[in-house]
Amino acid sequence: MTSASSAVSQRLTELGIELPAVVAPLASYLPAVRTGPYVYTSGQLPIVDGQLPATGKVGAEVLPEDAAHYARLCALNALAAVHALVGIDSVVRVVKVVGFVASSPDFTGQPAVVNGASDLLGEIFGEAGAHARSAVGVAVLPRDAPVEVELIVEVGQ
DSSP states (O other), rough: OOOHHHHHHHHHHHTTOHHHHHHHSSSSOOSSEEEEEEEEEEEEEBTTBBBOOOOOOOOTTOHHHHHHHHHHHHHHHHHHHHHHHHHHGEEEEEEEEEEEBOOOTTTTOHHHHHHHHHHHHHHHHHHOOEEEEEEEEESSOGGOOOOEEEEEEEOOO
């Protein structure tokens, strides 16, 4: 573990963030897969203690501000999957974030919702948390979740 790597665990402690347990897959897939220096997570819902804190469409049943908080929870669940596979201290940078927002037909604020995930990654990883990103509005997500997030991170040896 390099001092730069152990800084991730230290930063989590400073922020008072504890990574949750890995959310069990809802179907036939793995929570995260490593290939070469990259870990790809499956899409993560904002599940807390086995439950969704809210369901419905952003811009209708779910407020955008609440959805941004749920995107943050999704990112935490994705980081938990990374941690379980390779250890959080092996992450050297966040490469890509893809956020899916279950949206009412007139809702166009997907980027602000996915900022919930992006901002968390910046808080934890600093400059190494700056990433490429997509924020996509969709009609519906599994279990009627309002948001889903997946990550691609680069890891060291």
